[in-house]
Amino acid sequence: MINLKEWINKGRLKSPWVVHFDCGSCNGCDIEILACLTPVHDVERFGIINVGNPKHADVLLVSGTVNHRNKIALKNIYDQMAEPKAVIAIGACGLSGGVFHDCYNVVGGVNKVIPVDVYVPGCPPRPEAIIDGVVVALEQIKIKLGLAEAPAVHAVHME
Amino acid sequence: MMILGKLLLGVIGLALATFIGGFISGLDRKITARMQSRFGPPLAQPFYDVLKLWGKAPMAVNAWLVLCAYLTLMASALSVFLFFAQSDLLLIFFVMTIGAVFQVMGALSVNSPFSHVGAQRELLQMFTYEPLIILVIIGIAMHTGSFSIASIYALDTPLLYSMPFLYVALGIAFTIKLRKSPFDISASHHGHQEIVRGVLTEYTGRQLAMLEVAHWLDVVLLLGLCSLFWSTSAIGLFLLLAVTYFAELFVDNVSARLTWGWMIKRALGPGVALAMVNLLWLYAIK
Numbered sequence: 001m002i003n004l005k006e007w008i009n010k011g012r013l014k015s016p017w018v019v020h021f022d023c024g025s026c027n028g029c030d031i032e033i034l035a036c037l038t039p040v041h042d043v044e045r046f047g048i049i050n051v052g053n054p055k056h057a058d059v060l061l062v063s064g065t066v067n068h069r070n071k072i073a074l075k076n077i078y079d080q081m082a083e084p085k086a087v088i089a090i091g092a093c094g095l096s097g098g099v100f101h102d103c104y105n106v107v108g109g110v111n112k113v114i115p116v117d118v119y120v121p122g123c124p125p126r127p128e129a130i131i132d133g134v135v136v137a138l139e140q141i142k143i144k145l146g147l148a149e150a151p152a153v154h155a156v157h158m159e
Numbered sequence: 160m161m162i163l164g165k166l167l168l169g170v171i172g173l174a175l176a177t178f179i180g181g182f183i184s185g186l187d188r189k190i191t192a193r194m195q196s197r198f199g200p201p202l203a204q205p206f207y208d209v210l211k212l213w214g215k216a217p218m219a220v221n222a223w224l225v226l227c228a229y230l231t232l233m234a235s236a237l238s239v240f241l242f243f244a245q246s247d248l249l250l251i252f253f254v255m256t257i258g259a260v261f262q263v264m265g266a267l268s269v270n271s272p273f274s275h276v277g278a279q280r281e282l283l284q285m286f287t288y289e290p291l292i293i294l295v296i297i298g299i300a301m302h303t304g305s306f307s308i309a310s311i312y313a314l315d316t317p318l319l320y321s322m323p324f325l326y327v328a329l330g331i332a333f334t335i336k337l338r339k340s341p342f343d344i345s346a347s348h349h350g351h352q353e354i355v356r357g358v359l360t361e362y363t364g365r366q367l368a369m370l371e372v373a374h375w376l377d378v379v380l381l382l383g384l385c386s387l388f389w390s391t392s393a394i395g396l397f398l399l400l401a402v403t404y405f406a407e408l409f410v411d412n413v414s415a416r417l418t419w420g421w422m423i424k425r426a427l428g429p430g431v432a433l434a435m436v437n438l439l440w441l442y443a444i445k
């Protein structure tokens with residue numbers, strides 16, 4: 001007899017709902033994120049659904065640089081998500097500020113404002129890399145739940 | 160003994176309905192994905208979703224929302240229980256309505272504008288499908304002379320022969336209740352994002368899981384109502400349900416989401432007209 005907790009953990013790994021926040025991206029990364037939903041990549045086969053509501057989401061995908069205006073919105077969205085949750089920073093901009101890093105209005109990468117679990121590099125990253133990012137985020141959630149050991153490398157390399 | 164047997168039937172039916180409802184939802188997503196030339200999620204995906212939602216940290220905005228989620232689930236469960244216990248159709252309908260009303264009340268108890276817009280639209284959807292279901296029930300009562308489900312099973316020809324137009328009206332009500340295109344107005348199904356999730360926006364974690372299960376039960380109840388139209392043979396019943404559900408999926412995938420005004424004009428009007436024609440026909444052949 002498997003207990004309810006184990007069933008819930010199985011569900012958590014099989015149904016990561018993602019919410020996407022565009023933090024001042026050039027839209028390059030956003031298009032690649034949306035490409036994951038198309039028939040070519042079809043993330044729904046992993047149970048991944050793109051929801052519009054942070055309150056229903058498990059994984060936050062952030063693309064673009066954080067600036068002084070939208071850091072409040074970013075923090076707000078993060079706070080509205082219920083535990084357990086994970087954050088994925090997407091693209092060079094989300095990682096460090098990218099080409100915009102020394103603009104006067106830019107704070108920097110997503111991790112300046114909220115804790116980031118997975119970094120997906122690229123300008124923009126390929127949809128495969130983004131999907132892999134979500135899979136790695138699930139590993140992170142596994143570690144948070146105490147179901148797996150922490151690995152040494154967190155970044156995704158696809159090229 | 161009779162009553163005990165019916166109670167037992169109701170309990171078994173309710174337990175089965177929860178599982179069947181979940182798998183219908185999984186099958187729904189799989190077939191929809193195939194229609195869009197995607198691979199689609201595993202069949203058990205709805206169960207994974209509900210289990211995950213059940214395990215989320217509590218984030219309810221207020222106590223009223225939690226109460227409404229419980230009451231919605233209880234009303235849906237009770238209506239399915241009554242259906243399998245072969246109770247009175249009118250009673251089943253009223254219990255089902257209570258569930259829908261509490262879901263709206265919960266959505267109205269918070270400040271979120273998305274939730275409010277969703278709730279108002281859900282009321283308009285109820286305003287559209289409820290008259291249709293009531294007319295179907297009246298038709299059944301005119302034909303069999305009673306509101307009880309047992310009297311339908313006593314018939315020796317399928318209801319569909321004498322109530323084809325009422326079946327179409329029921330199909331329209333079913334599409335609205337399923338929240339499928341073109342009627343996914345108050346809250347949309349997964350993958351679509353109408354006004355965030357409309358009436359479901361503020362329900363999170365456990366409450367959302369409960370509403371999801373309540374939705375499965377509602378779908379089973381509506382399929383149950385459809386099954387009454389071919390109560391004479393199990394194969395005919397299964398074929399009728401399969402064709403009906405496939406038609407729902409087809410309509411969902413070929414149509415766009417439309418507005419509530421269109422729904423009232425193009426769904427309520429023709430639906431009531433079809434039902435009335437059928438009722439007059441029933442009256443004439445009496």
Ligand code: SF4
Pocket residue numbers: 024025026027028029063064065090091092093094098099122123124125
């Ligand atoms: S990483 Fe590149 S593609 Fe992505 S938002 Fe920045 S500039 Fe655009």
